Amino acid sequence: MEYEDYGDEYDQYGYHTHDLDMHGDYERQVAESYKVPEVVRNFLVYLAKAINEGNVYELQSMYENSYVKLTERFYKSTPWPLSKDIASIVHDDEKFDILYKELYYRHLYARVSGGPSISERFESYYNYCHLFNLILSANEPVQLELPNQWLWEIIDEFIYQFQNFSHYQSMLNKRTAEEIDQLREHPKVWNVHSVLNVLHSLVDKSNINRQLEVYTNGGDPDSVAGEFGRHPLYKMLGYFSLVGLLRLHSLLGDYYQAIKVLENIELNKKSLYSRVPACQITTYYYVGFSYLMMRRYADAIRTFSNILLYIQRTQRNLFQQRTYQADQMNKQTERMYTLLTICLVLHPQRIDESVLSTLKENYGDKLLKMQRGDLDEFENCFSFACPKFLSPVPPSFDLNSLNAINSHKEPFVAQLKVFMDEIKQQIMLPTIRSYLKLYTTMPIAKLATFLEMSESDVVNYLLCFKHKMKNMVWIKGTSGLEGEFQSGSEVDFYIDKDMIHIADTKVARRYGDFFIRQIHKFDELHRMISGIQI
Missing domain, CATH: 1.10.10 (Arc Repressor Mutant, subunit A)
Known part of the structure:
Protein backbone atom coordinates (compact mmCIF):
# COMPACT_ATOMS: atom_id res chain seq x y z
CA MET A 1 0.00 0.00 0.00
CA GLU A 2 1.37 3.37 -0.94
CA TYR A 3 1.75 5.80 1.90
CA GLU A 4 -0.47 8.84 1.85
CA ASP A 5 1.36 12.10 2.61
CA TYR A 6 -0.91 13.76 5.13
CA GLY A 7 1.30 16.82 5.20
CA ASP A 8 0.08 18.08 1.82
CA GLU A 9 -3.52 17.71 2.85
CA TYR A 10 -2.96 19.77 5.96
CA ASP A 11 -0.63 22.36 4.47
CA GLN A 12 2.55 20.71 5.75
CA TYR A 13 1.43 21.02 9.36
CA GLY A 14 0.65 24.70 9.18
CA TYR A 15 -2.92 23.72 10.11
CA HIS A 16 -4.38 26.84 8.55
CA THR A 17 -7.00 24.62 6.88
CA HIS A 18 -9.14 25.01 10.00
CA ASP A 19 -9.90 27.77 12.45
CA LEU A 20 -9.50 25.82 15.68
CA ASP A 21 -7.46 26.80 18.71
CA MET A 22 -5.27 23.73 18.55
CA HIS A 23 -3.97 24.10 22.11
CA GLY A 24 -7.35 23.49 23.68
CA ASP A 25 -9.48 25.52 25.98
CA TYR A 26 -8.38 29.01 26.98
CA GLU A 27 -8.69 28.17 30.67
CA ARG A 28 -6.37 25.19 30.28
CA GLN A 29 -3.79 27.35 28.51
CA VAL A 30 -3.87 29.89 31.33
CA ALA A 31 -3.55 27.16 33.95
CA GLU A 32 -0.50 25.71 32.20
CA SER A 33 1.33 29.02 31.77
CA TYR A 34 3.45 28.63 34.86
CA LYS A 35 7.15 28.37 35.48
CA VAL A 36 8.46 24.91 34.64
CA PRO A 37 10.13 23.34 37.72
CA GLU A 38 13.91 23.15 37.53
CA VAL A 39 13.97 19.34 37.79
CA VAL A 40 11.53 19.12 34.85
CA ARG A 41 13.64 21.58 32.84
CA ASN A 42 16.72 19.41 33.40
CA PHE A 43 14.77 16.29 32.43
CA LEU A 44 13.63 17.85 29.15
CA VAL A 45 17.16 18.99 28.28
CA TYR A 46 18.59 15.52 28.96
CA LEU A 47 15.70 13.89 27.08
CA ALA A 48 16.35 16.02 23.98
CA LYS A 49 20.07 15.24 24.20
CA ALA A 50 19.46 11.49 24.49
CA ILE A 51 17.06 11.56 21.51
CA ASN A 52 19.57 13.39 19.31
CA GLU A 53 22.45 11.12 20.36
CA GLY A 54 20.40 7.95 19.93
CA ASN A 55 21.25 6.83 23.47
CA VAL A 56 18.63 4.09 23.79
CA TYR A 57 19.82 2.89 27.19
CA GLU A 58 19.51 6.37 28.69
CA LEU A 59 16.19 6.97 26.91
CA GLN A 60 14.75 3.76 28.33
CA SER A 61 15.68 4.77 31.88
CA MET A 62 14.24 8.27 31.43
CA TYR A 63 11.07 7.03 29.75
CA GLU A 64 10.27 4.17 32.16
CA ASN A 65 11.50 5.79 35.39
CA SER A 66 12.19 9.53 35.36
CA TYR A 67 9.16 10.48 33.26
CA VAL A 68 6.84 8.34 35.42
CA LYS A 69 8.21 9.80 38.69
CA LEU A 70 7.97 13.40 37.45
CA THR A 71 4.43 12.81 36.26
CA GLU A 72 3.43 11.45 39.67
CA ARG A 73 5.13 14.34 41.45
CA PHE A 74 4.08 17.35 39.35
CA TYR A 75 1.41 16.33 36.82
CA LYS A 76 -0.59 13.51 38.39
CA SER A 77 -3.93 14.96 37.27
CA THR A 78 -2.87 18.06 35.33
CA PRO A 79 -1.26 18.38 31.88
CA TRP A 80 2.45 18.69 31.29
CA PRO A 81 3.51 22.13 30.00
CA LEU A 82 2.50 23.01 26.45
CA SER A 83 5.23 22.66 23.85
CA LYS A 84 5.28 26.45 23.38
CA ASP A 85 5.95 26.84 27.13
CA ILE A 86 9.13 24.78 26.89
CA ALA A 87 10.32 26.25 23.58
CA SER A 88 12.93 28.29 25.44
CA ILE A 89 14.27 25.13 27.13
CA VAL A 90 14.79 23.04 23.98
CA HIS A 91 15.34 25.17 20.87
CA ASP A 92 14.27 24.23 17.32
CA ASP A 93 14.40 20.46 17.74
CA GLU A 94 11.81 18.87 15.42
CA LYS A 95 12.16 15.28 16.63
CA PHE A 96 11.98 16.26 20.28
CA ASP A 97 8.99 18.53 19.67
CA ILE A 98 7.01 15.74 17.96
CA LEU A 99 7.87 13.13 20.60
CA TYR A 100 7.17 15.52 23.46
CA LYS A 101 3.74 16.31 22.02
CA GLU A 102 3.07 12.58 21.68
CA LEU A 103 3.76 12.19 25.42
CA TYR A 104 1.77 15.34 26.21
CA TYR A 105 -1.41 14.22 24.48
CA ARG A 106 -1.09 10.65 25.72
CA HIS A 107 -0.96 11.97 29.28
CA LEU A 108 -3.91 14.24 28.54
CA TYR A 109 -6.03 11.25 27.49
CA ALA A 110 -4.97 9.09 30.42
CA ARG A 111 -4.81 11.35 33.46
CA VAL A 112 -6.39 14.78 32.99
CA SER A 113 -9.92 15.16 34.31
CA GLY A 114 -12.45 15.68 31.53
CA GLY A 115 -10.06 14.35 28.87
CA PRO A 116 -9.00 16.25 25.78
CA SER A 117 -11.16 18.83 24.04
CA ILE A 118 -12.12 18.31 20.41
CA SER A 119 -9.37 20.68 19.28
CA GLU A 120 -6.79 18.73 21.30
CA ARG A 121 -8.00 15.50 19.70
CA PHE A 122 -7.42 17.07 16.28
CA GLU A 123 -4.01 18.40 17.26
CA SER A 124 -2.91 14.99 18.54
CA TYR A 125 -3.93 13.45 15.21
CA TYR A 126 -1.92 16.04 13.27
CA ASN A 127 1.07 15.39 15.49
CA TYR A 128 0.89 11.68 14.65
CA CYS A 129 0.67 12.63 10.97
CA HIS A 130 3.81 14.69 11.41
CA LEU A 131 5.61 11.83 13.17
CA PHE A 132 4.68 9.18 10.60
CA ASN A 133 5.46 11.48 7.67
CA LEU A 134 8.89 12.10 9.16
CA ILE A 135 9.52 8.34 9.40
CA LEU A 136 7.88 7.14 6.17
CA SER A 137 8.54 9.96 3.71
CA ALA A 138 12.31 9.92 4.19
CA ASN A 139 14.52 8.70 1.34
CA GLU A 140 16.81 7.01 3.84
CA PRO A 141 16.23 5.72 7.40
CA VAL A 142 15.60 8.52 9.86
CA GLN A 143 18.33 8.76 12.46
CA LEU A 144 16.10 8.11 15.43
CA GLU A 145 16.28 5.30 17.96
CA LEU A 146 13.77 4.79 20.74
CA PRO A 147 13.25 2.04 23.33
CA ASN A 148 10.96 -0.78 22.23
CA GLN A 149 8.52 0.08 25.04
CA TRP A 150 8.12 3.64 23.71
CA LEU A 151 7.71 2.46 20.10
CA TRP A 152 5.02 -0.03 21.15
CA GLU A 153 3.15 2.61 23.13
CA ILE A 154 3.23 5.01 20.17
CA ILE A 155 1.38 2.44 18.04
CA ASP A 156 -0.85 1.35 20.91
CA GLU A 157 -1.81 4.94 21.75
CA PHE A 158 -2.37 5.81 18.09
CA ILE A 159 -5.03 3.09 17.84
CA TYR A 160 -6.46 3.91 21.27
CA GLN A 161 -6.96 7.57 20.35
CA PHE A 162 -8.65 6.55 17.08
CA GLN A 163 -10.90 4.21 19.08
CA ASN A 164 -11.63 6.96 21.61
CA PHE A 165 -12.40 9.50 18.88
CA SER A 166 -14.72 7.04 17.14
CA HIS A 167 -16.80 6.69 20.32
CA TYR A 168 -16.56 10.42 20.98
CA GLN A 169 -18.05 11.40 17.62
CA SER A 170 -20.69 8.65 17.78
CA MET A 171 -22.24 10.07 20.96
CA LEU A 172 -23.86 12.97 19.15
CA ASN A 173 -26.38 13.57 21.91
CA LYS A 174 -23.47 14.67 24.14
CA ARG A 175 -21.86 16.94 21.54
CA THR A 176 -22.56 20.65 21.23
CA ALA A 177 -23.69 22.18 17.94
CA GLU A 178 -20.22 23.73 17.56
CA GLU A 179 -18.49 20.37 18.08
CA ILE A 180 -20.78 18.69 15.52
CA ASP A 181 -19.95 21.43 13.01
CA GLN A 182 -16.22 20.82 13.58
CA LEU A 183 -16.67 17.06 13.15
CA ARG A 184 -18.61 17.61 9.93
CA GLU A 185 -15.94 19.98 8.58
CA HIS A 186 -13.04 17.57 9.26
CA PRO A 187 -14.14 14.12 8.01
CA LYS A 188 -10.57 12.95 7.37
CA VAL A 189 -9.36 13.49 10.93
CA TRP A 190 -9.07 10.09 12.66
CA ASN A 191 -10.56 8.40 9.60
CA VAL A 192 -10.30 4.58 9.60
CA HIS A 193 -8.64 4.60 6.16
CA SER A 194 -5.87 6.91 7.35
CA VAL A 195 -5.22 4.74 10.42
CA LEU A 196 -5.10 1.54 8.35
CA ASN A 197 -2.89 3.30 5.82
CA VAL A 198 -0.33 4.27 8.45
CA LEU A 199 -0.13 0.74 9.89
CA HIS A 200 0.15 -0.96 6.49
CA SER A 201 2.75 1.59 5.38
CA LEU A 202 4.91 0.87 8.41
CA VAL A 203 4.60 -2.88 7.74
CA ASP A 204 5.59 -2.41 4.09
CA LYS A 205 8.43 0.02 4.79
CA SER A 206 10.03 -2.34 7.30
CA ASN A 207 9.52 -5.45 5.15
CA ILE A 208 8.70 -7.13 8.46
CA ASN A 209 6.57 -9.93 7.00
CA ARG A 210 9.43 -11.13 4.81
CA GLN A 211 11.82 -10.87 7.77
CA LEU A 212 9.53 -12.94 9.97
CA GLU A 213 9.11 -15.54 7.24
CA VAL A 214 12.87 -15.95 6.85
CA TYR A 215 13.41 -15.96 10.62
CA THR A 216 10.78 -18.70 11.09
CA ASN A 217 12.59 -20.83 8.50
CA GLY A 218 15.89 -20.44 10.35
CA GLY A 219 17.41 -17.79 8.08
CA ASP A 220 18.89 -14.35 8.73
CA PRO A 221 16.16 -11.66 8.68
CA ASP A 222 18.70 -8.95 7.79
CA SER A 223 19.33 -10.67 4.46
CA VAL A 224 15.86 -9.64 3.25
CA ALA A 225 15.22 -6.61 5.47
CA GLY A 226 16.45 -3.95 3.08
CA GLU A 227 17.89 -0.58 4.08
CA PHE A 228 14.90 0.44 6.20
CA GLY A 229 14.09 -2.96 7.68
CA ARG A 230 17.57 -3.33 9.18
CA HIS A 231 17.06 -0.14 11.17
CA PRO A 232 15.65 -0.93 14.67
CA LEU A 233 13.14 1.94 14.46
CA TYR A 234 11.49 0.62 11.29
CA LYS A 235 11.79 -3.06 12.20
CA MET A 236 10.06 -2.65 15.57
CA LEU A 237 7.43 -0.20 14.31
CA GLY A 238 6.64 -2.70 11.54
CA TYR A 239 6.26 -5.55 14.04
CA PHE A 240 4.12 -3.50 16.41
CA SER A 241 1.98 -2.35 13.49
CA LEU A 242 1.08 -5.98 12.77
CA VAL A 243 -0.22 -6.25 16.33
CA GLY A 244 -1.97 -2.91 15.81
CA LEU A 245 -3.71 -4.30 12.73
CA LEU A 246 -4.75 -7.38 14.74
CA ARG A 247 -6.33 -5.09 17.31
CA LEU A 248 -7.98 -2.80 14.76
CA HIS A 249 -9.55 -5.62 12.74
CA SER A 250 -10.85 -7.17 15.98
CA LEU A 251 -12.43 -3.85 16.97
CA LEU A 252 -14.11 -3.73 13.56
CA GLY A 253 -15.40 -7.32 13.91
CA ASP A 254 -13.25 -8.84 11.13
CA TYR A 255 -11.78 -11.75 13.10
CA TYR A 256 -10.49 -13.76 10.15
CA GLN A 257 -8.45 -10.80 8.89
CA ALA A 258 -7.31 -10.04 12.45
CA ILE A 259 -5.55 -13.41 12.74
CA LYS A 260 -4.44 -13.42 9.11
CA VAL A 261 -2.24 -10.32 9.57
CA LEU A 262 -0.18 -12.36 12.06
CA GLU A 263 0.30 -15.32 9.71
CA ASN A 264 4.10 -14.90 9.83
CA ILE A 265 4.27 -14.69 13.63
CA GLU A 266 4.39 -18.07 15.33
CA LEU A 267 2.47 -17.38 18.53
CA ASN A 268 3.37 -20.69 20.13
CA LYS A 269 7.06 -19.82 20.29
CA LYS A 270 8.90 -16.95 21.94
CA SER A 271 9.48 -14.19 19.44
CA LEU A 272 12.85 -12.64 18.72
CA TYR A 273 11.22 -9.31 18.02
CA SER A 274 8.76 -8.66 20.83
CA ARG A 275 10.13 -8.33 24.33
CA VAL A 276 7.50 -5.83 25.45
CA PRO A 277 5.08 -7.46 27.94
CA ALA A 278 2.19 -5.11 27.10
CA CYS A 279 2.55 -6.05 23.42
CA GLN A 280 2.52 -9.76 24.26
CA ILE A 281 -0.59 -9.41 26.42
CA THR A 282 -2.41 -7.35 23.80
CA THR A 283 -1.52 -9.84 21.06
CA TYR A 284 -2.81 -12.87 22.96
CA TYR A 285 -5.94 -11.07 24.15
CA TYR A 286 -7.08 -10.16 20.65
CA VAL A 287 -6.00 -13.48 19.11
CA GLY A 288 -7.86 -15.36 21.83
CA PHE A 289 -10.95 -13.21 21.45
CA SER A 290 -10.92 -13.64 17.67
CA TYR A 291 -10.70 -17.42 18.09
CA LEU A 292 -13.64 -17.29 20.51
CA MET A 293 -15.80 -15.39 18.04
CA MET A 294 -14.78 -17.79 15.25
CA ARG A 295 -15.92 -20.72 17.46
CA ARG A 296 -12.39 -22.11 17.67
CA TYR A 297 -12.64 -22.68 21.41
CA ALA A 298 -9.68 -25.06 21.78
CA ASP A 299 -7.36 -22.50 20.19
CA ALA A 300 -8.85 -19.71 22.31
CA ILE A 301 -8.28 -21.75 25.48
CA ARG A 302 -4.69 -22.53 24.48
CA THR A 303 -4.03 -18.85 23.69
CA PHE A 304 -5.49 -17.51 26.95
CA SER A 305 -3.88 -20.24 29.07
CA ASN A 306 -0.42 -19.56 27.61
CA ILE A 307 -0.47 -15.83 28.26
CA LEU A 308 -2.10 -16.11 31.70
CA LEU A 309 0.56 -18.61 32.74
CA TYR A 310 3.22 -16.19 31.46
CA ILE A 311 1.63 -13.36 33.47
CA GLN A 312 1.51 -15.50 36.62
CA ARG A 313 5.21 -16.29 36.37
CA THR A 314 6.32 -12.72 35.66
CA GLN A 315 3.66 -10.77 37.54
CA ARG A 316 6.03 -9.16 40.02
CA ASN A 317 8.13 -7.65 37.22
CA LEU A 318 5.15 -6.80 35.00
CA PHE A 319 3.17 -4.78 37.52
CA GLN A 320 5.84 -3.31 39.76
CA GLN A 321 5.04 0.26 38.66
CA ARG A 322 1.55 1.66 39.18
CA THR A 323 1.37 3.42 35.82
CA TYR A 324 -1.76 3.60 33.72
CA GLN A 325 -0.12 1.08 31.35
CA ALA A 326 0.22 -1.36 34.27
CA ASP A 327 -3.41 -0.70 35.19
CA GLN A 328 -4.43 -1.50 31.63
CA MET A 329 -2.50 -4.79 31.73
CA ASN A 330 -4.27 -5.70 34.98
CA LYS A 331 -7.67 -5.02 33.40
CA GLN A 332 -6.68 -6.97 30.29
CA THR A 333 -5.71 -9.92 32.50
CA GLU A 334 -9.11 -9.87 34.21
CA ARG A 335 -10.83 -9.84 30.83
CA MET A 336 -8.82 -12.82 29.63
CA TYR A 337 -9.71 -14.86 32.71
CA THR A 338 -13.37 -14.03 32.07
CA LEU A 339 -13.12 -15.05 28.41
CA LEU A 340 -11.29 -18.24 29.37
CA THR A 341 -14.16 -19.03 31.76
CA ILE A 342 -16.65 -18.67 28.91
CA CYS A 343 -14.55 -20.93 26.67
CA LEU A 344 -14.26 -23.65 29.32
CA VAL A 345 -18.03 -23.68 29.79
CA LEU A 346 -18.58 -24.08 26.06
CA HIS A 347 -15.66 -26.43 25.44
CA PRO A 348 -14.46 -28.17 28.66
CA GLN A 349 -10.86 -29.35 28.59
CA ARG A 350 -7.83 -29.63 30.84
CA ILE A 351 -5.68 -26.53 31.36
CA ASP A 352 -2.65 -25.72 33.50
CA GLU A 353 -3.40 -26.35 37.18
CA SER A 354 -2.15 -22.96 38.40
CA VAL A 355 -4.29 -21.07 35.86
CA LEU A 356 -7.31 -23.25 36.68
CA SER A 357 -6.80 -22.68 40.41
CA THR A 358 -6.78 -18.89 39.96
CA LEU A 359 -9.80 -19.08 37.69
CA LYS A 360 -11.85 -21.14 40.16
CA GLU A 361 -10.84 -18.94 43.07
CA ASN A 362 -11.79 -15.64 41.43
CA TYR A 363 -14.32 -16.63 38.78
CA GLY A 364 -15.86 -19.78 40.23
CA ASP A 365 -19.30 -18.20 40.73
CA LYS A 366 -19.42 -17.05 37.10
CA LEU A 367 -18.33 -20.50 35.95
CA LEU A 368 -21.12 -22.22 37.89
CA LYS A 369 -23.81 -19.79 36.74
CA MET A 370 -22.86 -20.23 33.07
CA GLN A 371 -22.69 -24.01 33.43
CA ARG A 372 -26.27 -23.87 34.71
CA GLY A 373 -27.33 -22.00 31.57
CA ASP A 374 -27.65 -18.47 32.99
CA LEU A 375 -27.91 -16.35 29.82
CA ASP A 376 -27.63 -13.10 31.79
CA GLU A 377 -24.27 -14.21 33.17
CA PHE A 378 -23.00 -15.00 29.66
CA GLU A 379 -24.10 -11.54 28.54
CA ASN A 380 -22.53 -9.80 31.54
CA CYS A 381 -19.22 -11.64 31.11
CA PHE A 382 -19.09 -10.85 27.39
CA SER A 383 -19.95 -7.20 28.00
CA PHE A 384 -17.15 -6.90 30.55
CA ALA A 385 -14.47 -8.80 28.65
CA CYS A 386 -15.03 -7.85 24.99
CA PRO A 387 -13.17 -5.00 23.25
CA LYS A 388 -14.90 -1.66 22.68
CA PHE A 389 -16.08 -2.33 19.14
CA LEU A 390 -16.02 0.35 16.46
CA SER A 391 -18.00 1.21 13.39
CA PRO A 392 -15.80 1.66 10.30
CA VAL A 393 -17.89 4.67 9.24
CA PRO A 394 -18.66 7.83 11.21
CA PRO A 395 -22.26 8.59 12.17
CA SER A 396 -24.50 10.71 10.00
CA PHE A 397 -24.41 14.14 11.57
CA ASP A 398 -27.90 14.82 10.22
CA LEU A 399 -29.58 12.08 12.27
CA ASN A 400 -32.29 13.10 14.69
CA SER A 401 -31.35 13.05 18.35
CA LEU A 402 -33.25 9.81 19.10
CA ASN A 403 -31.11 7.80 16.66
CA ALA A 404 -27.95 9.64 17.63
CA ILE A 405 -28.24 8.60 21.27
CA ASN A 406 -27.58 4.91 20.59
CA SER A 407 -25.38 5.07 17.48
CA HIS A 408 -22.21 4.47 19.51
CA LYS A 409 -23.68 1.23 20.89
CA GLU A 410 -24.57 -0.33 17.52
CA PRO A 411 -21.25 -2.17 16.93
CA PHE A 412 -21.36 -3.70 20.42
CA VAL A 413 -25.02 -4.67 20.10
CA ALA A 414 -24.30 -6.39 16.76
CA GLN A 415 -21.39 -8.42 18.18
CA LEU A 416 -23.31 -9.27 21.35
CA LYS A 417 -26.19 -10.63 19.24
CA VAL A 418 -23.82 -12.89 17.29
CA PHE A 419 -22.31 -14.19 20.53
CA MET A 420 -25.61 -14.72 22.33
CA ASP A 421 -27.17 -16.48 19.31
CA GLU A 422 -24.31 -18.99 19.51
CA ILE A 423 -24.76 -19.39 23.27
CA LYS A 424 -28.50 -20.05 22.92
CA GLN A 425 -27.74 -22.84 20.45
CA GLN A 426 -25.40 -24.45 22.99
CA ILE A 427 -27.25 -23.69 26.21
Missing part, protein backbone atom coordinates in the same frame (compact mmCIF):
# COMPACT_ATOMS: atom_id res chain seq x y z
CA MET A 428 -28.34 -27.31 26.81
CA LEU A 429 -25.01 -28.92 25.91
CA PRO A 430 -23.36 -28.78 29.39
CA THR A 431 -26.42 -30.53 30.89
CA ILE A 432 -26.47 -33.17 28.13
CA ARG A 433 -22.75 -33.73 28.60
CA SER A 434 -23.20 -34.29 32.33
CA TYR A 435 -25.80 -37.02 31.69
CA LEU A 436 -23.80 -38.72 28.94
CA LYS A 437 -20.76 -39.01 31.24
CA LEU A 438 -22.81 -41.13 33.66
CA TYR A 439 -23.74 -43.88 31.19
CA THR A 440 -22.28 -46.15 28.54
CA THR A 441 -25.68 -46.78 26.93
CA MET A 442 -28.85 -44.80 27.36
CA PRO A 443 -32.26 -44.81 25.64
CA ILE A 444 -33.22 -41.53 23.98
CA ALA A 445 -36.53 -41.68 25.83
CA LYS A 446 -34.72 -41.77 29.18
CA LEU A 447 -32.61 -38.71 28.32
CA ALA A 448 -35.77 -36.95 27.12
CA THR A 449 -37.35 -37.64 30.52
CA PHE A 450 -34.32 -36.18 32.34
CA LEU A 451 -34.34 -33.07 30.15
CA GLU A 452 -38.14 -32.74 30.18
CA MET A 453 -38.42 -32.38 26.43
CA SER A 454 -39.61 -34.42 23.45
CA GLU A 455 -37.47 -37.16 21.91
CA SER A 456 -37.23 -35.25 18.61
CA ASP A 457 -35.82 -32.21 20.45
CA VAL A 458 -33.32 -34.44 22.24
CA VAL A 459 -32.11 -35.85 18.92
CA ASN A 460 -31.71 -32.29 17.61
CA TYR A 461 -29.63 -31.33 20.66
CA LEU A 462 -27.50 -34.46 20.28
CA LEU A 463 -26.78 -33.54 16.69
CA CYS A 464 -26.01 -30.00 17.84
CA PHE A 465 -23.62 -31.48 20.43
CA LYS A 466 -21.79 -33.41 17.70
CA HIS A 467 -21.57 -30.32 15.49
CA LYS A 468 -20.49 -27.80 18.14
CA MET A 469 -17.85 -30.05 19.68
CA LYS A 470 -16.06 -30.46 16.35
CA ASN A 471 -13.82 -27.42 15.89
CA MET A 472 -10.91 -26.33 13.75
CA VAL A 473 -7.78 -26.71 15.91
CA TRP A 474 -4.28 -25.41 15.20
CA ILE A 475 -1.76 -28.28 14.95
CA LYS A 476 1.39 -26.88 13.39
CA GLY A 477 2.60 -24.13 11.10
CA THR A 478 3.01 -20.40 11.51
CA SER A 479 -0.43 -19.23 10.45
CA GLY A 480 -3.00 -19.19 13.23
CA LEU A 481 -5.72 -19.88 10.66
CA GLU A 482 -4.35 -23.32 9.78
CA GLY A 483 -5.52 -26.46 11.53
CA GLU A 484 -7.71 -29.51 11.24
CA PHE A 485 -11.14 -30.44 12.52
CA GLN A 486 -11.09 -32.31 15.81
CA SER A 487 -13.72 -33.35 18.30
CA GLY A 488 -13.06 -31.59 21.57
CA SER A 489 -15.53 -33.49 23.68
CA GLU A 490 -14.36 -35.93 26.33
CA VAL A 491 -17.40 -38.08 25.54
CA ASP A 492 -18.40 -39.41 22.15
CA PHE A 493 -21.50 -41.29 21.14
CA TYR A 494 -23.51 -42.69 18.29
CA ILE A 495 -27.23 -43.41 18.02
CA ASP A 496 -28.44 -46.87 17.01
CA LYS A 497 -32.21 -46.90 16.62
CA ASP A 498 -33.49 -45.50 19.94
CA MET A 499 -30.34 -46.14 21.95
CA ILE A 500 -27.38 -43.80 22.62
CA HIS A 501 -24.02 -45.60 22.83
CA ILE A 502 -21.45 -43.54 24.77
CA ALA A 503 -17.67 -43.79 25.06
CA ASP A 504 -15.10 -41.80 27.04
CA THR A 505 -12.60 -40.64 24.41
CA LYS A 506 -10.01 -39.30 26.85
CA VAL A 507 -9.20 -42.38 28.96
CA ALA A 508 -6.21 -43.50 26.92
CA ARG A 509 -4.83 -39.99 26.48
CA ARG A 510 -4.94 -38.48 29.96
CA TYR A 511 -1.62 -39.80 31.23
CA GLY A 512 0.17 -38.87 28.04
CA ASP A 513 -1.23 -35.36 28.11
CA PHE A 514 -0.09 -34.93 31.70
CA PHE A 515 3.51 -35.98 30.97
CA ILE A 516 3.66 -33.83 27.83
CA ARG A 517 2.58 -30.78 29.83
CA GLN A 518 5.24 -31.45 32.47
CA ILE A 519 7.92 -31.84 29.79
CA HIS A 520 6.93 -28.47 28.31
CA LYS A 521 7.05 -26.86 31.77
CA PHE A 522 10.55 -28.16 32.51
CA ASP A 523 11.73 -27.20 29.03
CA GLU A 524 10.50 -23.64 29.52
CA LEU A 525 12.06 -23.50 33.01
CA HIS A 526 15.39 -24.72 31.60
CA ARG A 527 15.33 -22.04 28.89
CA MET A 528 14.54 -19.36 31.46
CA ILE A 529 17.40 -20.45 33.76
CA SER A 530 19.79 -20.61 30.81
CA GLY A 531 18.76 -17.10 29.78
CA ILE A 532 19.44 -15.76 33.30
CA GLN A 533 22.87 -17.37 33.36
CA ILE A 534 23.71 -15.78 30.01
